[in-house]
Every structure is written in C-alpha cells, then in structure tokens.
Amino acid sequence: MKKCYMQFLFLILSVTVVSEARASEVIVRLFDLRDCSVESLLAEGYDIASVNRSENYVDVVIDESYLSTLEKKATSFRIMPESWVRLLPENTDDAGYYLDPAETLAFWTTLATTYPDLVQSPVTQGQSFQNRDIYSIRITSSSGPSDKPAIFFNSLIHSREPITNSVLADFGMWLASNYDSDTMAKHILDNSEIYLMPIVNPDGYADNMTGGNMQRKNMNYTTPVTSSGIDLNRNFGYQWGINNSGSSPNPLDETYRGSAAFSEKETQVIRSFTNTIDPIGSMHYHSYGGMVIYSWNYENQPTPHQSTFQSWASAMTAQNGYQYGRCGELMYPANGDACDWSYESSEHQTCMAFGVEVDDSGFWGSQNDTTKIAELCAECRFMNILLCMNLLASVGIENNAEASGTGILSVTGISPNPVMNSMNFSASIPSGSLAVTIFDLSGRRIDQFDVENLEAGNCRLNWAVPADAPNGVYMLMIESGNQITGSRFTVLR
Ligand SMILES: [Zn+2]
Numbered sequence: 001m002k003k004c005y006m007q008f009l010f011l012i013l014s015v016t017v018v019s020e021a022r023a024s025e026v027i028v029r030l031f032d033l034r035d036c037s038v039e040s041l042l043a044e045g046y047d048i049a050s051v052n053r054s055e056n057y058v059d060v061v062i063d064e065s066y067l068s069t070l071e072k073k074a075t076s077f078r079i080m081p082e083s084w085v086r087l088l089p090e091n092t093d094d095a096g097y098y099l100d101p102a103e104t105l106a107f108w109t110t111l112a113t114t115y116p117d118l119v120q121s122p123v124t125q126g127q128s129f130q131n132r133d134i135y136s137i138r139i140t141s142s143s144g145p146s147d148k149p150a151i152f153f154n155s156l157i158h159s160r161e162p163i164t165n166s167v168l169a170d171f172g173m174w175l176a177s178n179y180d181s182d183t184m185a186k187h188i189l190d191n192s193e194i195y196l197m198p199i200v201n202p203d204g205y206a207d208n209m210t211g212g213n214m215q216r217k218n219m220n221y222t223t224p225v226t227s228s229g230i231d232l233n234r235n236f237g238y239q240w241g242i243n244n245s246g247s248s249p250n251p252l253d254e255t256y257r258g259s260a261a262f263s264e265k266e267t268q269v270i271r272s273f274t275n276t277i278d279p280i281g282s283m284h285y286h287s288y289g290g291m292v293i294y295s296w297n298y299e300n301q302p303t304p305h306q307s308t309f310q311s312w313a314s315a316m317t318a319q320n321g322y323q324y325g326r327c328g329e330l331m332y333p334a335n336g337d338a339c340d341w342s343y344e345s346s347e348h349q350t351c352m353a354f355g356v357e358v359d360d361s362g363f364w365g366s367q368n369d370t371t372k373i374a375e376l377c378a379e380c381r382f383m384n385i386l387l388c389m390n391l392l393a394s395v396g397i398e399n400n401a402e403a404s405g406t407g408i409l410s411v412t413g414i415s416p417n418p419v420m421n422s423m424n425f426s427a428s429i430p431s432g433s434l435a436v437t438i439f440d441l442s443g444r445r446i447d448q449f450d451v452e453n454l455e456a457g458n459c460r461l462n463w464a465v466p467a468d469a470p471n472g473v474y475m476l477m478i479e480s481g482n483q484i485t486g487s488r489f490t491v492l493r
Contacts, residue, residue: 023086024063024064024065025061025062025063025064025085025086025214026061026062026063026064026067026079026080026082026085027049027059027060027061027079027080027084027085027362027363028059028060028061028062028067028070028077028078028079028080029057029058029059029077029078029079029080030057030058030059030060030070030073030074030077031056031057031074031075031076031077031078032056032057032074032075032076033056033058033073033074034072034073034074034075035072035073036073038051038058038331038332039245039246039332041058041060041073042246042248042253042255042332043244045248045250045252045253046060046062047060047061047062047216047254048060048254048331048332049061049288049362049363050288050289050357051289051330051331051332052289052323053323053329053330053331054323058074059080059362061085061214061254067079080362081361081362081365083361083362083364083365083367083368084361084362084363084364084365085213085214085362085363085364086213086214086364087208087209087213087364087367088367088368091367091368092209092210092211093209093210094209095162095208095209095364095367096364096366096367096368097366097367097368097369097370097373098162098163098165098166098364098366098367098373099162099165099166099169100209101199101202101205101206101209104165104169104198104199105122105135107169108121108122108135108137108169108172108198109121109122111137111172111173111176112137114176115176115177115179117141117142118139118140118141118175118176118179118189119137119138119139119172119176120137120138120139121137122135122136122137123135123136123137123138125197125269125272125273126265126268126269126272126273127265127269128201128202128203128218128219128265128266128269129203129218129219129220129264129265129266130202130203130206130219132202132203132206133202134197134199134200134202134266134269135197135198135199136195136196136197136273137172137195137196137197137198138193138194138195139172139175139176139189139193139194139196140189140192140193140194141179141186141189141190143189143190144190144191145191148191148192148193149191149192149193149279149280149391149392150192150193150194150195150277150278150279150280151192151193151194151195151279151280151281151282151283151387151388151391152195152196152197152274152277152279152281152282152283152342152351153168153171153194153195153196153197153282153283153285153384154168154196154197154198154200154270154282154283154284154285154338155167155168155197155198155199155200155285156198156199156200156201156202156204156205156285157200157201157232157233157266157270157284157286157338158201158204158216158217158231158232158233158286159201159202159203159204159205159207159208159215159216159217159218160204160208160213160214160215160216160363160364161216161285161286161287161288161358161360161363162205162208162287162363162364163287163288163358163360163366163373163376164285164286164287164358165198165199166373166376166377167285167358167376167377167380167381167384168196168198168285169198169377170374170377170378170380170381171196171377171380171381171384172194172196174381175188175189175194182472183440183441183472183473184385184389184471184472184473184490184492186473187389187392187473187488187490188385188388188389188392191392192280192388192391192392193277194388195273195277195279197270197273200232200266200269200270201217201218201232201266203218203219204216204217204218204219204229207219213363213364214363215229216229216231216254217229217230217231217232217254217256218230218232218264218266220264223258223259223263224251224259226251226252227251227252227256228251228252228256229256230256230257230258230263230264231247231248231253231254231255231256231257231258232264232266232267232338233284233286233334233336233337233338234246234247234248234255234256234257234258234334234335234336234337235257235258235261235262235263235264235267235336236261236262236267236270236271236336236337236338236340236341237261237262237271237336237341237345238298238335238336238340238341238343238344238345239298239299239335239336239340240257240260240261240335240336241257241261241335241336242298242335243335245298245332245333245334245335246327246331246332246333246334246335247334247335247336255334257335257336261336267338270338271341271347274342274347274348274351275347275348278348278349279342279348279351280349280351280352280391281351281352281353281354281387281388281390281391282339282342282351282352282353282354283353283354283355283356283383283384283387284338284339284342284353284354284355284356285355285356285358285380286355286356286357286358287357287358287359287360287363288357288358288359288360288361288362288363288365289357289359290320290321290322290323290357290358290359291322291323291324291325291330291331291355291356291357292313292316292317292322292323292324292354292355292356292357292383293324293325293326293327293330293339293354293355293356293357294309294310294313294324294325294326294339294343294353294354294355295309295326295339295340295343295344295353296326296327296328296333296340297326297327297328297333297334297335297337297339297340297355298333298334298335298336298337298340299328299333299335300326300327300328300329300333301326302326303343303344305343305350305352308352309352309354310324310325311416312352312354312386312387312390313325313354315386315390315416315418315420316354316382316383316386316387317383318420318493319379319382319493320359320379320380320382320383322356322357322359327355337355338353338355339353339354339355340353352387352391354387356380356383358376358380359376359379360372360376382492385492386418386492389417389418389490389492390417390418393414393417393418393489393490407430408428408430408483409427409428409429409430409478409479409480409481409483409484409485410427410428410485411425411426411427411428411476411478411485411486411487412425412426412427412428412487413425413426413460414476414487414489417489417490418489418490418491418492419465419489419490419491419492420465420491420492420493421464421465421493422462422463422464422465423462423463423465423489424460424461424462425460425461425463425476425487426458426459426460426461427458427459427461427478427480428457428458429454429456429457429458429459429478429480429481430456430480430481430483431456431480431481432452432453432454432455432456433450433451433452433453433454433480434450434451434454434459434461434478434479434480435448435449435450435451435478435479435480436448436449436450436451436461436463436476436477436478436479437476437477437478437479438463438474438475438476438477439474439475439477440472440473440474440475441472441473441474441475446466446469446474447463447466463476465491469491470491471490471491471492471493472490472491473488473489473490474488474489474490474491475487475488475489476488476489
C-alpha cells in the first residue's frame with residue numbers, strides 16, 4: 001500500500017516537473033545516501049544528474065517545491081548554483097560560451113571552408129522527430145590507404161549537456177589545424193576517417209535554447225501521449241528493456257526507453273550511420289561528472305574486451321583523473337544505451353565504444369567561463385587523440401608484419417603504444433648484436449643504444465622515453481646482421 005502511494009506521489013511529481021515547474025528546478029547534491037540507493041532513487045522517478053561513488057554523493061534534478069522529499073534520503077544535501085541548471089538571462093538563446101545550434105553549424109561549415117582538403121562540409125544523415133537535420137562531418141586526408149577505418153565521435157544525444165558539443169568542435173579544429181605541424185594529427189588523418197555528429201538530439205537542444213534548459217530526452221511527446229520524450233540513450237537495440245535498471249518503462253521518467261528498440265528517428269539515424277561507416281571505435285559524449293565508461297552497461301559484467309577497455313581507459317584518464325569503469329561500477333547498470341549496441345551489435349564489426357561524462361559544473365555551469373570550457377576541451381582532446389592512436393595501433397597500422405622467422409630481422413609487439421614513460425618491444429634478430437635508434441618523424445635522432453651478446457632469435461627489450469621527448473609519432477629502427485627495419489609508435493602523456 002505504501003509503495004503504491006509512493007509511486008503515485010512520484011508520478012505526480014514527474015508530471016509537475018515536466019509540465020509546469022521548469023523555472024523552479026534545481027540540482028541538489030545528496031551526501032551519504034540513507035536507506036536508499038542510486039537504483040532506488042531512479043526507480044522512484046528521480047532525475048539523476050550525476051553520481052560520484054568514490055566521494056559518496058548523488059546529484060538529482062528536482063523542483064524546489066519537492067525538496068522536502070529529499071530530507072530523509074541523505075545525511076545532508078546542498079543546492080548547487082543556478083547556472084548549473086539553466087541558462088542565465090543574458091545567455092538565453094545563444095547558450096553563452098557554449099555553441100548554440102546556429103553557431104555549431106556555422107563552426108563546422110567554416111572549418112570545412114578553411115580546410116577543404118581535410119574537412120567535409122556537414123552532411124545530413126536524417127531528420128529528428130521535429131524534422132531537424134542531424135548532420136555529420138568527416139575529417140580525413142587524401143594520403144594513406146584507400147580503405148581507412150572509421151572512428152566515430154558524437155555529442156548531445158542528451159540535449160542538456162552542451163559541453164559535449166564544444167569538445168567535438170575543439171577536436172575537429174585541432175585535427176584540421178594541426179595536420180601540417182603535429183605528427184599525431186597527421187597520422188590520425190592519414191590512417192583513418194574521423195566522423196563527428198555534434199547534435200544527435202537537435203529538437204531537445206533547440207528547446208533548451210528557448211527556456212527548456214533541462215530537456216534531456218527527445219521531443220517526441222506523442223508515443224504515448226503522456227510521454228515527456230524518449231531517452232535516446234536507452235533506445236538502442238542491444239538488450240533493450242531487458243529489465244528496468246537505469247532504463248524506465250514510465251514515459252515520464254528521464255530514462256524512459258521508448259515503446260520499442262530504435263523506435264525513435266534520432267536513434268534510427270545513428271543506427272544506419274554507424275552501420276554504414278562501420279567504425280572500429282567510437283566516443284559517445286555526455287556530461288557531467290568526470291567518467292570514462294565502457295561495456296557492459298546493461299549489466300555489471302565484463303566483456304571479452306575488458307582488459308583492453310580498462311587499459312585504454314586507464315591511460316586516457318592519466319591526466320584528467322576521471323574515474324573509469326563499467327556503468328554499473330560507476331553509476332548504475334542501464335540497458336539500451338548507445339555504447340553496448342555500438343560495441344556488440346551483429347549489424348557491424350566490433351567497435352571499441354567509450355562513453356565519457358565530461359567533468360563540467362552541472363549542465364550549464366561554464367556558460368560564462370570560456371577558460372573552463374577550454375580546459376575541459378583540452379582534457380578530452382587528450383583522450384580523443386589517445387583513443388585514435390590506440391585504435392590505429394590495434395588494427396596493425398603501426399606494426400610490421402609478424403616476426404618472419406629465423407635469420408630475418410623484425411620488430412613486433414611495441415607495448416604499450418601509445419607509450420607514456422617506458423615501452424617494451426620484441427625483436428627477431430639474425431645475429432648476437434643489435435643497434436636500436438629512435439627517430440622523430442622529422443628524422444631527428446632522439447636516442448640510440450646497442451645491445452651485445454644476445455642469442456640470435458627472439459628477444460624482448462625495453463626503452464625508457466626521455467623526459468623531454470615531446471608528444472608525437474616516432475620511429476623505432478633496429479639494425480642487426482646487416483639488416484634494418486622499423487616500426488612506428490606514439491608518445492603521449
Ligand atoms: Zn548524457
């Protein structure tokens with residue numbers, strides 16, 4: 001009886017929040033949950049903005065008039081600044097220092113005009129529920145192999161997370177403007193096609209420019225008629241709706257998964273676009289909280305690629321200190337999300353898909369702080385570069401063929417690659433002595449050493465990266481028995 005009453009109460013709460021009380025919403029930080037959990041808060045219909053298990057707090061979005069419902073949930077709570085939850089009056093319509101919809105399109109169009117050899121003009125891939133264009137941009141060079149693998153970045157699937165749009169713009173700008181001067185930018189664009197889809201949920205984003213501010217879901221309020229939109233990041237087709245954990249059947253919840261997998265036009269666009277470009281990896285941007293997330297997300301169990309996901313995420317977060325792990329480890333399991341489907345669907349090859357929660361201040365907290373936005377973009381740029389270099393190393397572009405047998409010199413197994421401080425590599429050597437030289441791609445010698453008294457055959461060696469070696473792509477050359485060979489690797493730290 002009590003449970004029924006609670007469900008009724010929260011149904012009313014949800015209706016009120018959505019239909020009438022937007023202007024009085026606040027983000028509340030709950031410290032040390034009592035007699036409840038993140039999962040039970042979700043089940044009660046609370047809108048969870050972010051979770052930090054290591055510091056033991058949960059942020060919820062709630063109408064001010066319902067603050068008293070939180071009193072028994074936590075040891076203490078704090079109301080976060082207004083700028084976290086809405087655009088301040090001076091920024092209404094243009095999103096402050098975030099990019100509004102028109103600015104976003106203008107940015108990508110201008111980038112394509114400025115770097116026509118690298119950046120494609122935005123291409124419409126389909127329409128949203130309200131018939132807005134959902135577009136992508138491809139960035140690549142005309143050099144390199146003809147069948148380059150694709151890597152996919154997308155943002156604003158949740159339309160109240162504007163820093164994610166800034167992160168993609170920053171990365172696109174970095175790739176294009178550094179192609180001629182940075183060996184990693186050149187390597188990425190010579191060896192892959194980078195695809196970016198900056199506004200996956202254009203209807204929600206447009207609504208947020210006109211006073212919505214907290215629209216997370218799409219704008220399909222018609223199926224069913226009581227819906228307040230569908231959470232597009234619960235509408236994907238891998239293990240969709242397997243249970244109600246982090247994915248709600250209630251049309252008023254912020255995690256409402258829709259009436260069927262891929263019921264929404266926006267997820268259909270991502271589905272067909274992903275299947276067309278068939279990416280080897282992808283980055284799905286969200287905010288906020290400072291996390292890197294990998295599958296499985298529908299349940300808290302490791303995938304067959306757990307060790308790779310974990311080691312890449314560990315390196316990606318070495319600078320910014322983001323937490324990393326599966327969704328269920330960091331927040332709560334959630335089925336029907338984009339990463340699980342991108343990683344595992346039989347409709348395309350295995351894609352190393354990562355979700356990122358950018359560490360912004362609430363949803364709109366950097367609207368007047370261009371310095372903070374630049375910092376967040378830079379810390380995500382490092383992760384984007386590292387993901388690309390890891391992906392390209394793992395598909396074999398960096399490595400020579402397998403060790404080719406006795407008497408033939410070869411080098412294999414550079415690990416880790418990209419490297420921060422120290423790396424190992426294997427050599428198959430025809431004689432007992434080996435000369436190792438490290439060059440940067442301008443041909444400048446970075447380091448050189450000889451190894452004597454080896455047994456001919458296979459050996460494993462180590463090289464410590466000099467502290468003053470800048471980030472970039474390098475060449476490891478080895479020489480033995482009048483033979484010479486090499487392999488590229490990346491320094492990134
Ligand atoms: Zn999100």
